Amino acid sequence: MTGSITLIGIGDDGCLSLTSRAMNAVAQAELLAGATRHLHFFPQFSGEKLEFISGLNDYLSKLIEVAKTRDICVLASGDPLFFGIGKRLLTMVAAAGTNIDVEVITSPSSVQLACAKALMPSDDIKVISLHCRPMAGLVTRIQQGDNFALMTDNEHNPVVIAQYLLDYDETQWRLVLCEHLGGIKERIREFSVAELAGTSTEDIESLNVLLLQRQEQPYWGGLAMHCPDSSYEVLTPLNGLITKANIRAVVVARLALTPKSVMWDIGSASGSIAIEAAKQAWDGSVYALECNPECVPVIQQNKQGHRVDNLTLIETKAPLGLADLPAPDAVFVGGSRGQIKGIVAEVMSRLTPGGKLILSAVTLDSVSEFFELCKSNKYIYEVMMLQSSVSQPLAHYQRYQAENPIHLFVITKEGNNT
Template identity: 80%
Template sequence: MTGSITLIGIGDDGCVSLTSRAINAVAQTELLAGATRHLEFFPQFCGEKLSFVSGLNGYLTQIVEAAKDKDICVLASGDPLFFGIGKRLLAMVAAVDAAINVEVITSPSSVQLACAKALIPSDNVKVISLHGRAITGMVARMQQGDHFALLTDNDHNPVAIARHLLSYDETLWRLVLCEHLGGSKERIREFTVQELAATSTDDIESLNVLLLQRQGQAYWGGLATHCPDSAYQVLTPLNGLITKAITRALVVARLGLTPCSVVWDIGSGSGSIAIEAAKQAWNGHVYALECNPQCFDVIGQNQKRHRVDNLTLVKSKAPLGLDELPAPDAVFVGGSRGQIDAIVEHAMSRLSIGGKLILSAITLDSVSEFFQLCKSKQYQYEVMMLQSSVSQPLAHYQRYQAENPIHLFVITKEGNNT
């Protein structure tokens, strides 16, 4: 005999809003599984119970094993297939015993209920889950829309979220905090970012959804994906330590980034390459490696100004520190401090297949060194010399001011590269 699993979504009001189909499934089941608070909604159930306390994998394994010869019901919050246990349960059933029949009876998701309370059309809302996830990158993801629903946990609670927004000057948002939706303790409150940041966490219920509506908040702080040099704080008098705008645009374009890319910017200087890469890879992450202490504060200021919380400054002289970073999809080397061979070897060994490594050379010595390196390693590469001029006023006229020429070595990681 092969049993079955009926996965039932249940709201904070318990049995009240369940359909007769869901109630009948519980009444007829041989085993009822769920969190303690869910099981407490069915005190009249006299059959076998399985309570979820901790350890999700072990809990789901018990459910699937029991379903091999029993018909069981599993209770879960709201819509079990919306950031719930449904996805993992279905995957486990498929891997262990695909003959087990699974049926899902949903309730409205927490986001649907919250949007109805806040009078926000749910089809406009993007969902960001912070359950067991880092808050890092949240602000960058919020540059992709105007309406968001944030699923929180005890660490990344609404107060922590508001404080993170405040640290990046993301203050022009309407925040609607929805607690215990559909239950007897339901509470809907509206805050500014500053108000919620100043609220005690003791006044926040753990079962909550936080809605955010853009209220005139400019994307990326009013700065475009690609910006002129004047949009960056630079270190003076060392010529700014910034890759100039024309070169920067070409480099970021040739890195071939996707929204989820992981990027290394080695020798970051002012962080301009890292920041514009982070805007392209808004759902990924950028690591800016810099060993000059004078640059650290400059990079931090530019990061905050451009709202790229998906950027991490690594205070290290490459290749030191690279081992601790996630494998990259793209690498830019703007400065190597004499370590170019070791940096390239390390980057190419970890770069994803098809990924790009771009080396920047401004001296003839570096051009020769990079050329010999690419030849000796038999890399697939191309070289571009970028020479540009920009207009400058001269009395009542305009003249061209030439920028220093720069060579870019664009190396593509092939399957046989190491």
Template identity: 45%
Template sequence: MANIVVIGVPEDGCLSLTSRAVSAVSQARVVAGHPRHRVWFPQFEGIFLDMTQGFSNWLNQVIDQSEEGDVVVLASGDPLFFGIGGTLLKQLPASDLSFIPAQSSAQLAFSRLGLPWHDAAYLSCHGRGLNGLVARMQQGALFTLLTDKTNTPQVIARHLKTYHETHWTLTVCEQLGSPREQIRTFGIDELAQCETEFDPLNILVAQRGSPALWGGHGQFAADESFLKRMPQKGLITKQAVRHLALTAMCIRQDDVVWDVGSGSGSIAIESAKFAARGQVFAVECNDACFDSLQANIFAHGTDHVQLITGSAPAALADLPKPNAVFVGGSRGEMDAILTGAWAALQAGGRLVVSAVTMDTVSEVYQWASACELQFDAQLVNISNTQPLAHYQRYQAENPIHLFSFSKEQSFVKTHLFVKKTVVSEGNS
């Protein structure tokens, strides 16, 4: 028999408890949990470990007591749904634990709303920041959001509004399963302005009201969807080149991405749409770009993109180690930027550099040669149609060199760099 039995307690207490759960508590030597769950078991006279004393201390006591067995942990709903079950499984072997779940808060919420929930996703805002919430919500149409005393329903609604996600319908479900249960539905603007103090035991159900993703701009957004520095039209990596660069970066959904010399932020923002569960850093030192870059982040709903206002390579020093790096500008510090980015790049990562001028091409080539690094290079010549009277003609864009470096898992370290053991070089 397991040393710890974790019991999910419904909010109506004994009315919905199974006989198996009641029996487990009656035979327990130690019961641990929140006092509001303890009141449902007045017959228990053993040791009670009160969770409100402080979670870390409480958890250590539970683990210590489990060595003698006959411990019951009381939790809300399903303890394996964003609950204490996951925490205990990180501390103890699965064989030491058994679970008797009640209905989860999400299950109760969807049943009250009459919504099929097999395609729903579950996001926790409990004990964490909201950055990345909007990005995660681009991956579906129906969500359960777990709140806390800081990330209240109103705070979540305001965050969604900041990133122009105003089409959602939000339903606040309080005290589900208890006699004090209450369910209220709001629009984003209405909930953002609502002054009601909701019960702390609440969850949000979010239903998408529009199929448009990423602020209506979608993935692979057009150049026109990005504000640029005024009065000049730049700085932006144009759409065709941007797509090639993103392909070369091989971005995965949990990746950390650096966009160095971000300009309008187009590479950072489009990278973020691939790395929807990751982190993206737009590094830019030109203060004339800051307002438009931040406005683009809001407009595209990429709330996991962070603007880093400073000059590289110094601005890169404290960032998390990246899985992919794009360098679109250097301000004369190309060698130092590439050296720092390559040293920080995680194994299996990709470094992509765009070069507009012959001088920059030479700098990148000389850096790669000095470090004995192999690369793929593309010379990108794009021409777009332009009207000419009743005809169409082609207008050539500036040619762009794209250099791609791959930091393979099997590299051998030499000095600050990693030497590639398999050579693949091409031009197009």
């Protein structure tokens, strides 16, 4: 005999919104499984019950074992295939190699219900789950649209989220907090970012969805993906310690980043390369490594001002610290402090196939050293020498002011291109 699993989505109003098909499936089941609050909706069920307390994989494994010979129903919140247990259950059933029949009967998801209550169209809303996920990257991701639904947990609750937005001056959002949607404790409240940041966490129910609707909030704080040098704080009087805008545009383009790329910026100085890379890799991670303590507050200011919370600043002298970072898809070395051989060796051992390593050379000595390094290691590389001139006023006229020439060694690791 082969059993079956019927996965039923249920709202906070319990049986009231379930279809007759869902109710019949429960009535015919030999075992009913779910969280405590879900099982309480069915006091009349006379069969066996299996309560979920902790350990999701073990719990699902038990259900699959029972379903090999019996018909069972599993209760889950809302739409089980929307940030619910449905995806993992289907994966585990397939991996078990059984012939268990699986049927999913959904209810509206929490986001659908929240949008209806807030009178927000749901066709263009983007969902971000912070449930058991880090907060870092949230601000960067909300630069990609105007309407968002945030799935929260006790650690990353709506008050903490609002305080985090406040830290990055992301204040011009309409926030709608939806709690216990569909249930007798349902509550819908609208806040400004500052109002919610000042609310007591004790006044927030754990079952909630937080909606964000852009009002007058400019993208990236009003700064573009590629910015002029004047938009960055720089360390003075050391001539700014910044890769100039025209060179920066070429470097970031040649790194061939994707939204999910991991990028290292070694010798970050002002952080300008890392910041513009972070805007392109908005769903990825960027690591700025800098050993000059005077540069650290400068990078932090630029990180905050450009809204790139997917950027992590690491105070170290490379190659120290590189082994602890996730493998990169792209690396830029703007300064090596005499450690270029160790840095390149570590980078090339970790770089993903097809990934890019760009070395910046401003002296003839560095050009010669990098050339020999590439040639002796038989890297796939190309060298470009860039020089730009920018107009400057001269009395009633305009003249060109030449910037220092720079050599870029663009090294590609063997393998498929990213």
